[in-house]
Amino acid sequence: MGTTLPDPTVIVDDVHLTYKIHGTTGGKGNAPAALDRILRRQNAPKVREVKALKGVSLVARRGEAIGLIGSNGSGKSTLLLTIAGLLPPTAGAVYTDGQPSLLGVNAALMSDLTGERNVILGCLAAGMSRAEAKEKYEDIVAFSGINDRGDFISLPMRTYSSGMSARLRFAIAAAKTHDVLLIDEALATGDAAFRRRSEARIKELRSNAGTVFLVSHSLGVVRETCERTIWLESGHILADGDTEAVVDAYQARNDPEGRRKRLLAMAAEQASAGQATTTEPGGPARASG
Numbered sequence: 566m567g568t569t570l571p572d573p574t575v576i577v578d579d580v581h582l583t584y585k586i587h588g589t590t591g592g593k594g595n596a597p598a599a600l601d602r603i604l605r606r607q608n609a610p611k612v613r614e615v616k617a618l619k620g621v622s623l624v625a626r627r628g629e630a631i632g633l634i635g636s637n638g639s640g641k642s643t644l645l646l647t648i649a650g651l652l653p654p655t656a657g658a659v660y661t662d663g664q665p666s667l668l669g670v671n672a673a674l675m676s677d678l679t680g681e682r683n684v685i686l687g688c689l690a691a692g693m694s695r696a697e698a699k700e701k702y703e704d705i706v707a708f709s710g711i712n713d714r715g716d717f718i719s720l721p722m723r724t725y726s727s728g729m730s731a732r733l734r735f736a737i738a739a740a741k742t743h744d745v746l747l748i749d750e751a752l753a754t755g756d757a758a759f760r761r762r763s764e765a766r767i768k769e770l771r772s773n774a775g776t777v778f779l780v781s782h783s784l785g786v787v788r789e790t791c792e793r794t795i796w797l798e799s800g801h802i803l804a805d806g807d808t809e810a811v812v813d814a815y816q817a818r819n820d821p822e823g824r825r826k827r828l829l830a831m832a833a834e835q836a837s838a839g840q841a842t843t844t845e846p847g848g849p850a851r852a853s854g
């Protein structure tokens with residue numbers, strides 16, 4: 566008997582998603598253009614289709630943190646929206662264990678309300694009771710770091726920088742234990758200290774047997790946070806496996822200079838570690854590699 570794998574939390578089965586865009590061929594979509602079409606008895610503008618996902622299949626299991634990488638427009642956000650149940654697939658199916666929570670940079674908070682009120686509302690929206698929300702309040706504010714440089718939590722959210730709002734949104738979402746947490750670029754906006762806290766929280770969620778999907782253009786964050794990575798390109802999965810191998814292949818194609826620098830830095834690190842460990846009294850230092 567082989568080892569048993571943890572239970573699946575998300576199964577994506579040959580999912581296709583096609584966006585339909587109306588009004589793309591009839592010139593400008595304004596009133597004079599519409600009148601012109603009527604007068605010239607033209608048909609209504611045609612519908613154009615964008616195939617964002619073209620047969621994506623994957624199985625995610627408890628305890629996994631999965632990075633989603635790929636160039637702009639490759640289908641990463643669309644895949645998250647589909648897993649979250651916010652976009653029904655055009656073909657194929659998504660099965661999930663529990664309700665996945667999508668945390669995106671655009672997640673709705675009320676900009677005219679103070680950070681304080683948004684924390685409570687966000688907690689209630691996430692299904693916590695009022696007492697639970699009050700109990701978590703201090704932790705959420707501390708996690709977000711919003712009050713690190715003054716009392717910002719009592720100011721309306723419209724006065725926050727985009728990084729501050731993204732941090733507060735992440736802190737609210739992370740306060741709850743999720744079976745499946747879907748994160749779209751949220752970590753990229755934080756500073757180094759916030760990123761460390763987020764990475765620790767993601768590890769904690771995983772150790773509570775949750776599954777985390779992380780869409781990010783920051784390959785460093787993906788390397789740090791996920792041990793499995795899926796590379797999407799033009800709506801297809803190009804690679805799915807060990808993060809180091811997948812991110813390396815992605816970098817080799819898209820950022821050869823970045824990859825060269827990383828390999829050089831790693832070689833230098835290994836050489837200095839080798840030097841430190843192979844230096845013997847009276848003997849010359851040898852660098853490995």
Ligand SMILES: Nc1ncnc2c1ncn2[C@@H]1O[C@H](COP(=O)(O)OP(=O)(O)OP(=O)(O)O)[C@@H](O)[C@H]1O
Pocket residue numbers: 584585586615616617635636637638639640641642643644
């Ligand atoms: N609401 C929409 N209506 C029509 N087309 C859309 C819509 N949202 C995305 N698309 C198209 O679907 C494709 C995939 O977009 P998606 O946002 O999923 O890519 P992405 O990999 O998340 O990109 P990025 O890295 O730039 O955020 C793109 O061609 C995009 O133009």
